[in-house]
Amino acid sequence: xxxxxxxxxxxxxxxxxxxxxxxxxxxxxxxxxxxxxxxxxxxxxxxxxxxxxxxxxxxxxxxxxxxxxxxxxxxxxxxxxxxxxxxxxxxxxxxxxxxxxxxxxxxxxxxxxxxxxxxxxxxxxxxxxxxxxxxxxxxxxxxxxxxxxxxxxxxxxxxxxxxxxxxxxxxxxxxxxxxxxxxxxxxxxxxxxxxxxxxxxxxxxxxxxxxxxxxxxxxxxxx
Numbered sequence: 001x002x003x004x005x006x007x008x009x010x011x012x013x014x015x016x017x018x019x020x021x022x023x024x025x026x027x028x029x030x031x032x033x034x035x036x037x038x039x040x041x042x043x044x045x046x047x048x049x050x051x052x053x054x055x056x057x058x059x060x061x062x063x064x065x066x067x068x069x070x071x072x073x074x075x076x077x078x079x080x081x082x083x084x085x086x087x088x089x090x091x092x093x094x095x096x097x098x099x100x101x102x103x104x105x106x107x108x109x110x111x112x113x114x115x116x117x118x119x120x121x122x123x124x125x126x127x128x129x130x131x132x133x134x135x136x137x138x139x140x141x142x143x144x145x146x147x148x149x150x151x152x153x154x155x156x157x158x159x160x161x162x163x164x165x166x167x168x169x170x171x172x173x174x175x176x177x178x179x180x181x182x183x184x185x186x187x188x189x190x191x192x193x194x195x196x197x198x199x200x201x202x203x204x205x206x207x208x209x210x211x212x213x214x215x216x217x218x219x220x221x222x223x
Contacts, residue, residue: 013054016048016051020052023048027040051102052106057109057179057213064220066096066193069155070100070104070106071100071210073207074205074216075190077096080093080194082156083122083140085122086120086154096193096216097192098216100189106184108181109212110145110178111193113147115173116173117146117152119142121141122140139158140156140158141166141168142154142156147219151196156193156194157185159189166185166189167184170182198223203217
């Protein structure tokens, strides 16, 4: 049974309102004490609302497409073994990594249509998410998702130097549409997608991509 994307009805994601409220109330207080600081607080309030923006996206519906899970820049394309806690064995997969800076939309979306086999959270460090060692050392949340043919992808949300909270909107055995929102990471981070080695790469390092729209790779037929 398909899951309704409950996060789609908010242009500002609900996670952002509490931070905006804190900055706004602090700004009101500072306006009575020191006006220049109040102006900074109001700017932070507006930035917070903008950071948690939750725009609609036009996802190309194709079961062979692997859509970007994050807005940002492709920072790495290689062959790698998924995180140890995923327990995928020692076989390498094709990995495409997208780095999000603080100016990108931070809502993450499903790269394919399918069922979530498992969501695994692991505590870790907070290195710069653009570094390769971030995949192994940083705090992360991994999602294993299978399409209708049984092909599995691993999507890993990785906390960065500033990011201190990974949020997941989904759970095991839930069904996701292609491009559906499934989580977010606060304040700068990275998403790695692991896919079959015979997938055709449709991007290059340095490309700017859009979550829910940009096609990172194409699965081989019947996968």
